[in-house]
Amino acid sequence: MLQKVYDWIDERVDITPIWRDIADHEVPEHVNPAHHFSAFVYCFGGLTFFVVVIQILSGMFLTMYYVPDIENAWKSVYYLQTQVAHGQIVRGMHHWGASVVIVMLLLHTLRVFFQGAYKKPRELNWIVGVLLFFIMLGLGFTGYLLPWDNKAYFATEVGLNIAGEVPFIGDYLKTLLAGDVEIVGAQTLTRFFAIHVFFLPGALFALMAVHFILIRRQGISGPL
């Protein structure tokens, strides 16, 4: 049955070459842990991606309950955490995943750095990777505020003050992030929510696409 559906589509739009191109390629021996166990260091990039997928999925489900409003944000998180079946687990996935993704990202970066895999012709991909790292930090920073508890509030206060120290444009940058000149409040929360859920993920997907396309075009770096 499935095969028939596939054939029916493939006959019309010829999708086989598309997925072949994406999925059908050899893993070189020196990056395959089955051949050399030490090649597990090559897994960190993929693990980062895996955790990112978990973050996206768990985050999508969290927004079914979360409200980005200062009256209700904390209450909605509390409700989801205490009343909703498995809510604690989904929020736990998102909470812990946020830390795990940074760890994986750093391990991946260290591997690339110490193997010198960023060298010509792969400099551009290193740059894209660094941008991805900044996006991740931005996601962590903006997501931290959303539960709207004391820790979230004061961490944001500190973060905004750091932004305010940027030479020349600091004050504008801070206002732009906070949505108000002095208050970290209702407009800050909606802004951070929008940035966390729409703007940064959008940039993340675009850069991840570039990251992956580049590595497929250039191939993984050779053995040491």
Added chain:
Amino acid sequence: MSDYKQQVSRRQFLNYTLTGVGGFMAAGMLASPLRMAIDPVLQPSRSGDLANVGLAEEDITTEPQRVEWKVEQVDGWYESEVTKSAWVFKNDKGEIVALSPVCKHLGCMVSWEGSEKYPNEFFCPCHDGRYYKDGTNVPGTPPPEPLDVFEQKVENGMLFLGKAHPRKGA
């Protein structure tokens, strides 16, 4: 430019026109969202309304006292009453000084003679930050600059305070 009769080819013409039209459409789509996003930066700074803090001028002594008052805070669509506080005293010249209690190190609350070890100073309990009576930070303690000073005025014998502003020097 010697060739004054430079022809625009059909392809060039179409390229320019389509790029122009596309540019207008993109600008049209982005202008309003961008203006909306940067609106907070372009808001005129709120008029510094001074509020009556409920302290008569004659009650202000040379000993700093803590005053608290409430102001209406408008945060977008959310209006609330917030409590503000200040340390108020008269300095040697008889001028009223109103200092913000927010420590310039990491934002804890300082209090006058908050530590028995340091009389005649403002003391921050978080990291032992200290300020002299005029609000100047004691060198060698964590605060990087003096305490902020409130805008102030006296009307009908009552003290009115506005916003706290940082001052120069340290």
